[in-house]
Amino acid sequence: MLSSSGRLRNMRMDAVHGSTPLDPSGLPDPGRPRFCGRCANPMGEVNLADRPRPVCPSCGWTYYAKNAVGAAATVVRAGCLLLVQRAHAPYQGDWMLPAGFVEYGEDGADTVVRELAEECSLVVKVTGSPLIYFGRDDPRNPSYLLVYPAVLSEPSAMPVAGDDAMACGWFPPEEIPANIAFEGQRRAIADWRVRQTT
Numbered sequence: 191m192l193s194s195s196g197r198l199r200n201m202r203m204d205a206v207h208g209s210t211p212l213d214p215s216g217l218p219d220p221g222r223p224r225f226c227g228r229c230a231n232p233m234g235e236v237n238l239a240d241r242p243r244p245v246c247p248s249c250g251w252t253y254y255a256k257n258a259v260g261a262a263a264t265v266v267r268a269g270c271l272l273l274v275q276r277a278h279a280p281y282q283g284d285w286m287l288p289a290g291f292v293e294y295g296e297d298g299a300d301t302v303v304r305e306l307a308e309e310c311s312l313v314v315k316v317t318g319s320p321l322i323y324f325g326r327d328d329p330r331n332p333s334y335l336l337v338y339p340a341v342l343s344e345p346s347a348m349p350v351a352g353d354d355a356m357a358c359g360w361f362p363p364e365e366i367p368a369n370i371a372f373e374g375q376r377r378a379i380a381d382w383r384v385r386q387t388t
Protein backbone atom coordinates (compact mmCIF):
# COMPACT_ATOMS: atom_id res chain seq x y z
CA MET A 191 0.00 0.00 0.00
CA LEU A 192 2.68 2.45 1.01
CA SER A 193 4.81 1.89 -2.05
CA SER A 194 1.87 2.18 -4.44
CA SER A 195 0.66 5.41 -2.83
CA GLY A 196 4.27 6.66 -2.96
CA ARG A 197 4.46 5.87 -6.67
CA LEU A 198 1.14 7.60 -7.25
CA ARG A 199 2.40 10.65 -5.39
CA ASN A 200 5.60 10.74 -7.44
CA MET A 201 3.64 10.44 -10.66
CA ARG A 202 1.48 13.34 -9.63
CA MET A 203 4.55 15.39 -8.70
CA ASP A 204 6.06 14.61 -12.11
CA ALA A 205 2.86 15.77 -13.74
CA VAL A 206 2.90 19.00 -11.79
CA HIS A 207 6.62 19.58 -12.31
CA GLY A 208 6.31 18.88 -16.00
CA SER A 209 5.51 22.52 -16.61
CA THR A 210 7.32 23.97 -13.58
CA PRO A 211 11.02 24.80 -13.98
CA LEU A 212 13.21 23.43 -11.22
CA ASP A 213 15.80 25.28 -9.22
CA PRO A 214 19.35 23.78 -9.34
CA SER A 215 18.49 22.33 -5.91
CA GLY A 216 15.73 20.25 -7.56
CA LEU A 217 13.01 22.22 -5.78
CA PRO A 218 10.45 24.42 -7.54
CA ASP A 219 12.19 27.41 -9.06
CA PRO A 220 11.39 30.38 -6.80
CA GLY A 221 12.00 32.77 -9.69
CA ARG A 222 14.64 35.44 -10.02
CA PRO A 223 13.91 39.15 -10.24
CA ARG A 224 15.32 40.69 -13.41
CA PHE A 225 15.19 44.18 -11.93
CA CYS A 226 16.12 45.46 -8.48
CA GLY A 227 13.21 45.65 -6.05
CA ARG A 228 14.72 48.80 -4.54
CA CYS A 229 16.20 50.87 -7.36
CA ALA A 230 14.87 49.09 -10.49
CA ASN A 231 18.30 48.64 -12.10
CA PRO A 232 18.86 45.32 -13.93
CA MET A 233 20.00 42.64 -11.50
CA GLY A 234 23.34 40.83 -11.74
CA GLU A 235 24.28 37.49 -10.23
CA VAL A 236 26.97 36.76 -7.63
CA ASN A 237 27.98 33.49 -5.98
CA LEU A 238 27.36 33.92 -2.27
CA ALA A 239 27.66 30.97 0.12
CA ASP A 240 28.05 28.62 -2.87
CA ARG A 241 24.76 29.65 -4.47
CA PRO A 242 24.15 32.01 -7.37
CA ARG A 243 22.22 34.97 -5.93
CA PRO A 244 20.56 37.80 -7.80
CA VAL A 245 22.34 40.97 -6.63
CA CYS A 246 21.82 44.56 -7.75
CA PRO A 247 25.15 45.93 -9.02
CA SER A 248 23.94 49.46 -8.28
CA CYS A 249 22.60 49.39 -4.69
CA GLY A 250 23.59 45.90 -3.50
CA TRP A 251 20.05 44.62 -2.83
CA THR A 252 20.21 40.81 -2.76
CA TYR A 253 17.28 38.53 -3.47
CA TYR A 254 16.95 35.49 -1.20
CA ALA A 255 14.23 32.98 -2.09
CA LYS A 256 12.06 32.20 0.91
CA ASN A 257 10.41 29.05 2.17
CA ALA A 258 6.66 29.55 2.48
CA VAL A 259 4.86 29.36 5.83
CA GLY A 260 1.51 27.67 6.23
CA ALA A 261 -0.69 27.20 9.29
CA ALA A 262 -3.03 24.31 10.06
CA ALA A 263 -5.22 23.20 12.95
CA THR A 264 -5.95 19.93 14.70
CA VAL A 265 -9.64 20.27 15.68
CA VAL A 266 -11.04 17.19 17.43
CA ARG A 267 -14.61 16.22 18.31
CA ALA A 268 -15.49 12.94 20.05
CA GLY A 269 -12.03 11.60 19.23
CA CYS A 270 -12.36 12.43 15.53
CA LEU A 271 -10.04 14.75 13.59
CA LEU A 272 -11.42 17.42 11.25
CA LEU A 273 -10.05 17.11 7.70
CA VAL A 274 -10.89 18.97 4.50
CA GLN A 275 -10.74 17.66 0.94
CA ARG A 276 -8.87 19.89 -1.49
CA ALA A 277 -10.95 21.40 -4.28
CA HIS A 278 -7.97 22.54 -6.36
CA ALA A 279 -4.51 21.46 -7.52
CA PRO A 280 -1.98 20.65 -6.25
CA TYR A 281 -3.27 17.39 -4.74
CA GLN A 282 -6.86 18.07 -5.78
CA GLY A 283 -9.18 15.58 -4.04
CA ASP A 284 -6.67 14.69 -1.32
CA TRP A 285 -7.39 15.37 2.35
CA MET A 286 -5.58 17.57 4.86
CA LEU A 287 -5.96 19.50 8.08
CA PRO A 288 -7.71 22.82 7.45
CA ALA A 289 -4.81 25.09 6.50
CA GLY A 290 -3.60 27.99 4.44
CA PHE A 291 -0.61 30.18 3.76
CA VAL A 292 0.26 32.73 6.45
CA GLU A 293 -0.18 36.19 4.97
CA TYR A 294 2.61 38.75 5.29
CA GLY A 295 2.37 40.26 8.78
CA GLU A 296 -0.20 37.70 9.96
CA ASP A 297 0.18 35.57 13.12
CA GLY A 298 -0.20 31.89 12.24
CA ALA A 299 -2.82 31.50 14.99
CA ASP A 300 -4.96 34.10 13.20
CA THR A 301 -4.41 32.28 9.88
CA VAL A 302 -5.93 29.16 11.44
CA VAL A 303 -9.02 31.03 12.67
CA ARG A 304 -9.43 32.63 9.22
CA GLU A 305 -8.96 29.36 7.30
CA LEU A 306 -11.42 27.44 9.49
CA ALA A 307 -14.02 30.12 8.78
CA GLU A 308 -13.28 30.13 5.02
CA GLU A 309 -12.92 26.38 4.42
CA CYS A 310 -15.36 24.95 7.01
CA SER A 311 -17.58 27.84 8.17
CA LEU A 312 -16.44 27.08 11.73
CA VAL A 313 -15.38 29.42 14.52
CA VAL A 314 -12.42 28.03 16.46
CA LYS A 315 -10.12 29.10 19.26
CA VAL A 316 -6.42 28.23 19.23
CA THR A 317 -5.51 26.55 22.52
CA GLY A 318 -1.76 26.15 22.41
CA SER A 319 1.57 26.56 20.66
CA PRO A 320 2.17 25.04 17.22
CA LEU A 321 4.18 22.01 16.23
CA ILE A 322 6.35 22.76 13.21
CA TYR A 323 6.78 20.55 10.14
CA PHE A 324 8.74 21.11 6.93
CA GLY A 325 7.83 19.77 3.51
CA ARG A 326 9.38 19.87 0.04
CA ASP A 327 6.58 18.33 -2.02
CA ASP A 328 4.43 21.41 -2.63
CA PRO A 329 5.17 22.27 -6.28
CA ARG A 330 4.64 25.95 -5.50
CA ASN A 331 7.19 26.29 -2.71
CA PRO A 332 9.04 24.37 0.03
CA SER A 333 7.05 25.20 3.16
CA TYR A 334 7.04 25.26 6.92
CA LEU A 335 3.71 24.19 8.39
CA LEU A 336 2.67 25.44 11.84
CA VAL A 337 0.12 23.03 13.32
CA TYR A 338 -1.97 24.53 16.13
CA PRO A 339 -4.34 22.74 18.49
CA ALA A 340 -7.76 24.40 18.30
CA VAL A 341 -11.27 23.84 19.65
CA LEU A 342 -14.71 24.68 18.30
CA SER A 343 -16.23 27.78 19.88
CA GLU A 344 -19.64 26.10 19.51
CA PRO A 345 -19.06 22.38 20.19
CA SER A 346 -22.06 21.20 18.18
CA ALA A 347 -21.32 23.38 15.10
CA MET A 348 -21.33 21.49 11.79
CA PRO A 349 -18.58 22.10 9.22
CA VAL A 350 -19.73 23.34 5.81
CA ALA A 351 -17.16 23.11 3.02
CA GLY A 352 -16.32 26.35 1.26
CA ASP A 353 -13.54 28.27 -0.45
CA ASP A 354 -10.73 25.77 -1.31
CA ALA A 355 -12.46 22.77 0.29
CA MET A 356 -14.84 20.44 -1.59
CA ALA A 357 -15.74 18.50 1.57
CA CYS A 358 -15.14 18.45 5.34
CA GLY A 359 -15.31 15.45 7.63
CA TRP A 360 -14.53 14.02 11.06
CA PHE A 361 -12.19 11.00 11.04
CA PRO A 362 -11.30 8.63 13.90
CA PRO A 363 -7.59 7.75 14.06
CA GLU A 364 -8.11 4.37 12.37
CA GLU A 365 -10.07 5.83 9.43
CA ILE A 366 -7.76 8.63 8.32
CA PRO A 367 -7.74 8.61 4.48
CA ALA A 368 -4.62 7.29 2.76
CA ASN A 369 -4.48 10.23 0.34
CA ILE A 370 -3.22 13.08 2.52
CA ALA A 371 -1.84 16.12 0.67
CA PHE A 372 1.65 17.38 1.45
CA GLU A 373 4.59 15.92 3.36
CA GLY A 374 4.21 18.25 6.37
CA GLN A 375 0.51 17.42 6.65
CA ARG A 376 1.18 13.67 6.42
CA ARG A 377 3.70 13.86 9.24
CA ALA A 378 1.49 16.11 11.40
CA ILE A 379 -1.51 13.78 11.03
CA ALA A 380 0.65 10.68 11.66
CA ASP A 381 1.94 12.30 14.87
CA TRP A 382 -1.66 13.12 15.90
CA ARG A 383 -2.63 9.47 15.40
CA VAL A 384 0.28 8.31 17.55
CA ARG A 385 -0.81 10.70 20.32
CA GLN A 386 -4.30 9.16 20.30
CA THR A 387 -3.01 5.65 20.90
CA THR A 388 -0.27 6.25 23.49
Ligand SMILES: [Zn+2]
Pocket residue numbers: 226227228229230231246247248249250251
Ligand atom coordinates in the same frame (compact mmCIF):
# COMPACT_ATOMS: atom_id res chain seq x y z
ZN1 LIG B 1 19.28 48.27 -6.66
